[in-house]
Amino acid sequence: MSDIHTGDALSADRIFTTGMRDQWHAICPSDHIAPGGLLRVTRLGEDWLLFRRTDGTLRMLADRCPHRGAPLSQGQHLGDRIACRYHGVQIDGEGTVLSVPAMPGCSLEGKQLVRSLPVREVAGAVLAWFGLDPAAEPGPLQLPDPLVADGISNFLCYVEWDAPWRFALENVLDPMHGAFLHRESHTMFGGQTTARFRVRETDRGFFFEKTDQRGVNFDWVEFCRTGVDWLDLEIPYPATAGPGGPFGIVGMGTPIDQRRTAVFFWRYRRVTGWERDVWRFLYRTKLEQRHWQVLEQDREMLEGMAVDADRAENLYQHDLGVLRLRRLYRAQADEQASRLAAVQPLSAGAGR
Numbered sequence: 001m002s003d004i005h006t007g008d009a010l011s012a013d014r015i016f017t018t019g020m021r022d023q024w025h026a027i028c029p030s031d032h033i034a035p036g037g038l039l040r041v042t043r044l045g046e047d048w049l050l051f052r053r054t055d056g057t058l059r060m061l062a063d064r065c066p067h068r069g070a071p072l073s074q075g076q077h078l079g080d081r082i083a084c085r086y087h088g089v090q091i092d093g094e095g096t097v098l099s100v101p102a103m104p105g106c107s108l109e110g111k112q113l114v115r116s117l118p119v120r121e122v123a124g125a126v127l128a129w130f131g132l133d134p135a136a137e138p139g140p141l142q143l144p145d146p147l148v149a150d151g152i153s154n155f156l157c158y159v160e161w162d163a164p165w166r167f168a169l170e171n172v173l174d175p176m177h178g179a180f181l182h183r184e185s186h187t188m189f190g191g192q193t194t195a196r197f198r199v200r201e202t203d204r205g206f207f208f209e210k211t212d213q214r215g216v217n218f219d220w221v222e223f224c225r226t227g228v229d230w231l232d233l234e235i236p237y238p239a240t241a242g243p244g245g246p247f248g249i250v251g252m253g254t255p256i257d258q259r260r261t262a263v264f265f266w267r268y269r270r271v272t273g274w275e276r277d278v279w280r281f282l283y284r285t286k287l288e289q290r291h292w293q294v295l296e297q298d299r300e301m302l303e304g305m306a307v308d309a310d311r312a313e314n315l316y317q318h319d320l321g322v323l324r325l326r327r328l329y330r331a332q333a334d335e336q337a338s339r340l341a342a343v344q345p346l347s348a349g350a351g352r
Contacts, residue, residue, distance in 0.1 A: 012330075012337035018045035019130070019165060019255035020332050024141050024228035026252045026264045027119075027126040029158050033058060038082070040073035044130055045257045047071070048117070051093075054079040058119050059093030060128050066097060066113035123147040124156040125264060127228060132339060142226035144250045146268045153276045154250075154268035155283060159295065161263055163302035165255035166310075166329070168263055171298055172231045172251050173208055173321035178218030181301060185294050190236075191217035199320050208321030215246070223325060228252065242282040244271035259307055267291060 019025065025043065027050070033039045039050045040063055047063040049072045061082070063073050070086035081092045090099040095114035100106035118129040118138040129138035146152050161168060171177065179193045191213055200207040202222070209220035221233040231251040237244070250266040271279050315323065 012333040014045075015336050016166075016330060016333040017164065017255075017258045019043075020229075020329065021130050021132045021336055022139065023225075024120075024127045024129050024138070025254045026228070026262065027060070027128050027254065028262065029156060030058075030121050030124055030126055033126070036077050038073050038075070038077055040071070042256050043128075043262070044255050047073075048128075049073045049082070050119075050126070051077055051082060053093055057093070058121060058126060060117040060119050060126075061091065061093070061095055062115040064114065065089055065091070066108065066111075067100075072114070123154060123266060125158075132336060133343075140227050143228075144224065144226070144230050144232065144266075146232065146248055146250050147266060151272050152268050152270050153280060154266045155280075155288070157265040157267065157291070157295070159263050159299070160256065161261045161299050161302060162259065163261055163299075163305065164259060164307055165253045165261040166326070167302045167305065168253035168261045169229075169231065169251075169325060170310075170322045171302060172221055172233065173223060173325055174319070175208065175210065175218045175221055175233075175321075176318045178235075181297050182218070182294055185290070185297075191219070195318070197318055197320055199324055206321075206324060208324070221321070223321075241287060242279045243275040244269040244279050265295070 015021065021044075027043055027048075028039070028041060033050045033052055035052050035056065037051070041048050041050065049061045049063040050058060051061075052058055061072060063071050065072055065075075065084040065086060067084065067087055067089045070084055072082050072084055072091060075085045076083040078090065081090045081098055083090045088101040089097060089108070090101070091114050092098050093116065094112060095116040096112045097108045097110065097114075100108055115134050120127045120141065122143055127141070129141075131138065146154060175197075176195060179191060179195075183189060195210045196212055197208060198211050200209060202224075205223040205225050207220055207222045213219050215236055218233065218235055221231055224230050224232060229252065232248060233251075234246045234248045236246050241247075247267060247269045250268065252264040254262040254264070256262055267283070269279050310326075
């Protein structure tokens, strides 16, 4: 995988297809990184290593030894550091070379030569900051309300799709597909198959919503930018699904590479006390399987689309949310590519 800070990664098209920088992204469920274990992941088109130190804190490093470029993920976990399997070079969680066993006192020792990303663990998932400038402090992160607010219970669903990340987000910003693709589901069988939509701006993003129906089907979605990009929506629940009223979904989609996406859905309900216990029991024993069936419908549709499907479309009024999102990300990709191009010659000159 190429690195965003090398010459082949400066184009706006590459940023657009592999994900925005200077923001937080969801990486994987927290329980994917076992104590004493190493996990290699590809995110935003780059390879990374996650590991937990002896005290349980998580670290995320570029999966490349600074000596010869060997994958650190094939190395040995030494509690607070990783020893490269190739020549034994030891790297700590901040990316600093602690030891070069084959040559004690080597000039590499004490230098921070491996990129380390700031990470946070939230609601069962790992989030990481991908900055354009590796030396800059991470930006602020305001977590999605349903993941941290009192009186809300949630379950994390994680899956990887063989489809571009923008397809996954655009799918959620297309509420009308619920009335067709998910027509036979236990939650989206009602409502009209025609609608009018509008975009409504907010201080953290925008709503894309039906103007003539509410609380019947998948009738609205909110796109939010709070340091991390996320989507919020609400689906009405039948009485057989237990107490608590409608259920909500917080969604995030992180590019693995240009063709694959790490998909995160937190299904939540505003329930407390005995209602919370009843709902969580019903979810695990009855509802979770049904929700996976709905996700499978989305996966099969998106994976069946060509990666350039969005280049031969004929859109109409229902697609205003999709267009709004594309324009936002395209403008951001152009801006970030311009910034990278401006600093790249300076960085190259400094090394000569």
